Amino acid sequence: MRELINMVVVLTGISLASGGLLASLRASTQERIDQQVLEFVKGPSVRGVFKDATNDPIATRFQLKDGQIVRTFFVGELEGSPRGVALEAAGKGYKGEVGLVVAVDTQTGKVIGIEVTTHSETPGLGAKAKTDPAFAAQFKGASVSSPAKVTQDGGSINAISGATITSRAVAGGVSNAFTIYERLKPQIEQKLKELRK
Template structure:
């Protein structure tokens, strides 16, 4: 019995030591990088908000940001997130209270370079400016947005998530 226990401990203790050391190393690096990662993520949001409503000030609620400028309400901004072809596409959307899109800005995506990545370019995103929520669909789905040739899936993903989230946010604000 004693021999057996010794054998088991002889195997287990080094493994436990390795795990504890690795846990300590990871916690240390997490502490080192935590602030930096948060700042990076926060900066992405702030940057995209100021692209959607330049010069406005924002108050955050649970789901969206309301933008005001000079005491006057401008509209809402929110993140729409959905699966694209090969990545999660995160889009910042600006919405007027009357249900038209102000503009959209792709915060992060990693679609196929050269094809799906074109959804982040102004040629594609500017199509959303001033469109009514219900029209935000691809042309082949009965809407007004032209899909990028060779990247229909990415185009449809971003269009549909923007519309769906916009509908939810608009309902909440009423």
């Protein structure tokens, strides 16, 4: 009996100490880790959609509350003024979510560029949404006031051959981004105005 108690006490003690150490370490590194994830995971796509930006869009960002969700917006400076915002959205693809970064010019209300960030689509077919720049380029200049659609659905985006579902997912994701943008437009413009000062 004494041995049993001893075992339980020692193991509990070690586990508690370990848990406490890790929890405090996690809390203290959390901010830096988030920063690194932004830099390495989203960074390339955000910089990709803001090719002509004169600032670092990763460094210039703000967060807004959208109902329960907190969304991050990246700001790109075009022609000397912070007028581009990039936001993340997702569409339902063939094998799960297709993550996107969509950049919008707040002055003209048109798309600056889009890029696929994460996906699990079929290599060689749906995966072209990320690897073939010509597909993503079609969204350039699209107006945020009407949803993006592939030609089969009466829109203007040529679907990737053999990957209509993925193409619809991208178009749907871009349209989602449009609705989020339209919904939060007053707050976004407010934030941009603050940045100009």
